[in-house]
Amino acid sequence: MPTLLYLHGFDSSPGAKKAELLKTWIAENRPDIELLIPQLPFYPEQVAHFLEELMFDRIGEEIGIIGASLGGFYATWLSQCFMLPAVVINPLVHPAEYLIEYLDKPYQSRQGEVVILTHQHLDDFQVLQLPRIEAPDLIWLLAQTGDEVLPYQQAVEYYALCRQTIESGGNHSFAGFENYIPEVINFLGL
Template sequence: MRPAIVYLHGFNSSPRSQKANELKAWLPDLNPDIDLLVPELGFDPRRAYQRACDTLTSVAGRPLGLIGSSLGGYYATALSQQFGLRAALINPAIYPYELLHDYLGPQHNPYTGERYTLTTDHMEALKALEPGPIKRPENLFLLLQTGDETLDYREALRRHPHSPCWIQAGGDHRFQNFEVVVPAILSFLGMART
């Protein structure tokens, strides 16, 4: 049965993001048997989480893994706990309901062209998805760069002290030299070509 990876993009991003496109380009060489699914999450946290759940349900019964970037890393953490899946978290947002509070008001998604208003209700919805104490820290693989200009990488280390991690000096929020860590992600997800 073909394994599947569900990639969850970040805030004001989309399936057309650079990392999603890079994964689509690299996976056939690393393991052509993997199906990559990248749902359009949108800005509403409830809808985003439901879309992620629906995507996982669509490939239920197959070997599954998650990759989440930034806000997608927050969703991937909650989904990992809910479904018992392994998840690679790339510069993950740990408390997005605090981080995004400064972004309340009119927003524009440069990938989709969508204009919307980010509200305190959205922050409450994000907080409601907080998975609480992590029961299976070994299911989370942190990929962090110390030069992340949006998130303090140390916050992820404090939140997930018992999870395996890959820390690179420098870099940025986008995660520079992403291709270097993709084989390690596949290995962690149990999807490296044998």
């Protein structure tokens, strides 16, 4: 059974709108696909360990990845480490730079957990940061210019050698994502 792994963004959850759209589409159109939507930890080292264990448990299986926002960062890292196809949606390209505003400040997540990002966490993001995409044919960037959270231009530049779909307008949630699901599943080879 092929597996689709969806990675949510910072302070998001398995109940995010895109995750729900995927659940519905998979149930109606491709029930043969196992959809995994884990609640990711907040800290990058924990996320990396969790994802590595997940991949090692599924060696040899057919896996595709979708990552949104910070999940796009993790999807990129996972794709390139394990040579798996990934679709990144309005991805956070440089989390160590972007999340510095949360440094050493208690932050209450939507799940009620209080988290504090430290310099060590930002260093951990830097460790996971790939200087360039080594296998660009494995990644498809979906971005909208109306993203109110992240500068889409960073993603366009970073993923320059990858397949790209850049839409005018839209938002950080990527309005109209449901229209891309069949093509995304096809790109992922599932």
